[in-house]
Amino acid sequence: MSRESPGERDVTPNAGRDSTRERDASPRAHRDTGHERDRLRVENLTTRFFTEEGQVNAVESVSFDVREDEILGIVGESGSGKSVTALSAIDLIESPGRVTDGEVWLREPDLAEEFRERTPDAVDGDFVDLRRLPKGVRRSLRGPKFSMIFQDPMSSFNPSLTVGEQIAEAVEVQRRASANPRSTRSRTQGYGLGKLIVDTLVPGREYTSDASRERAIELLEQVGIPDPVERADEYPHQFSGGMLQRAMVAQALAGEPDVLFADEPTTALDVTIQAQILDLLRDIQRDRGMSVVLITHDLGVIARMCDRVGVMYAGEVVERGSLADVFEQPTHPYTQGLLGSIPDVEDPAPRLQPIEGNVPNLVDSEMPDRCYFADRCPKAMEACLERPAERPVDGDPDHTARCVLADGEYDPATALPDDYFEEDPEATDAPAEGGAADD
């Protein structure tokens, strides 16, 4: 398959997209003002898992920004750190994992005002750094600012509460928060164990109110669930996968979030249902002017849905930019490889070009001090034996790649021989371990 063909096959979905785009003359038209429209800026986010097998560098200095009213795609193979990146951004990493470095800047003028005096480090203009805010404040942002939907809807709902009740619960949390903002940030949100026990044991006393339950039914209706009144009283196991994923979306919308993270939202579903869920996500994103971060391993989904893309490999974002930039002028050889490995119905080339080798396992002691992709890269050069920084492609700050090719040319004279990484990996790794330990 030629270098151009990924771009060509992209034409079809893009064409359909552009025609829908023309209908809503949205502010998307002028992309250059993007930075002013940033809602979330993630900078150098680094997450480690401290397991018994050693330290795993799941997310390695990842940066990206999420703008108003857009769908940002994050694409990569399984194990490339996509999901952990999203969980790190909204502070849902659990032990033994920990976000060890980086900043998550959220545009939130009220909070910025509140913390400008107290913790000046955590404020930058209208932005606040979530990692420097108190834990209670971070928690209170989940729901009204961020929400997340997950891959498998069946395991993402509590099996022993009705779907309506679980959505109503998410509504109720926000209702109580706005009724009593002072207790919003406490660990129990003013809803202590004693009250909880009473509400559980005394019949007629519930955590959720009638208003919240009605709102839950409205939300179910909005995500296209037929007979929402009846379905609200059903348990997750009574739903089909597609219907339950719709309910999951309804639940995520309960707090009216600005940014919705969708972690492989269609992977566990039938192909026919996948399209419906993607359409639903896009409609909702447009109607509400929400930002969606769509995490997937499926390039077709990215092409169909996203405005901008980040490609992840071995815990790093190796390339990011607009959909057109990344799909039509892929710069990083990994991106090129990914695009070259999709079968093409219109041009059934005799053979696909898979990327040779395997994704590294991200254990710290085995991570080399060079470009992580060099051992699989068809264009590895001597310059690749140093860790590449993220750099603009041809001077465009909105299209970056973590690759020397971003602002350089492939030089066959310094190309590494094919068997370079096979003979003695220990020798090249030796200095890497010292370097990694310093981090």
Add this chain to the structure above:
Amino acid sequence: MSFARFLTKRLLQGAFVVWGVVTIVFGLRVIAPGDPANVLLPPDVDPEVRRQVVADLGLDEPLHVQYWEFISGIPVGDLGTSLTTGTEVTARVARSIPATLELAVAATVVAVIIAIPLGVVSATNRHEAPDYGATLFSLAGISTPNFWLGVMLIIILSVQLNWFPTSQRAIGLPAVLTFLFSGELEAAGAGFVTWLWYITLPAITLGTYFTALITRLTRSGMLDELGKTYVRASRAKGLPESLVRYRHVLRNTLIPIITVVGLQLGTLIGGAVITEFVFDWPGLGQVLINSINSRDWPMVQGSLIVISVGFVVVNIVVDTLYSYVNPRVGFDG
């Protein structure tokens, strides 16, 4: 399946189990050594008198007739008469049921009240001091034999410190309730305090193993639940940690524990024998041990039947409750 059908099915199953127990108990008497006539009569008795007594007891009939005699009395509550005292077995056993039930329920309450909070603290502070403390406690609790624990509690808390009575049951809960319903509130209050005072040590003794067991189950169950995706989803939608932990995780953890508590309650009804013996508690266990010692077969049979019926009833109640709290099971089980 409707609730009525579910209940009918379970009751029929229960009746079948009880029939099995009754048959085995009858069989035991037939094969066990010791002729009941020997219990009643002096060794040098006239053979004619002996034959007469055996005939009166119906022991000269063929086995199937004896079996029918025995089993046909059970549905109408006739379990025969005691060989040693001549009293009705049904009346004697019925008199000892409240003491045993009180003890079993009190032990369960002690266990649940201590074990569930302990398990929660343990699971939510995994690999920290409270977790190690709770784990140590449950290990000790599981490995302490309750006859030893009972004796130790008596020596320390009753004999040395004089905080609790050493043994016996001064007043039963039925008597306390009688006072309450006849409006003698003061007597009822005093009676309840006395009852509590007497039952504390036996309940702790009987409940310790059970407490340890439930603590471990709560801990591991909760850790299991905490690792599930719905917990992460609940946090993602903004629920405060107390709601995630108690409304979602603990609730789901308790579903299987209800079964264990129920089964254990059944075991406690039959298994309080040693504790009842140590504390001279006038329950079924006492009756059973005394009647085994005196080869009082009708009494042994009677107490075993009552214990097995209790077990079956508790099981049905637990299954009903389980279907109620776990929507995935329904009444199909």
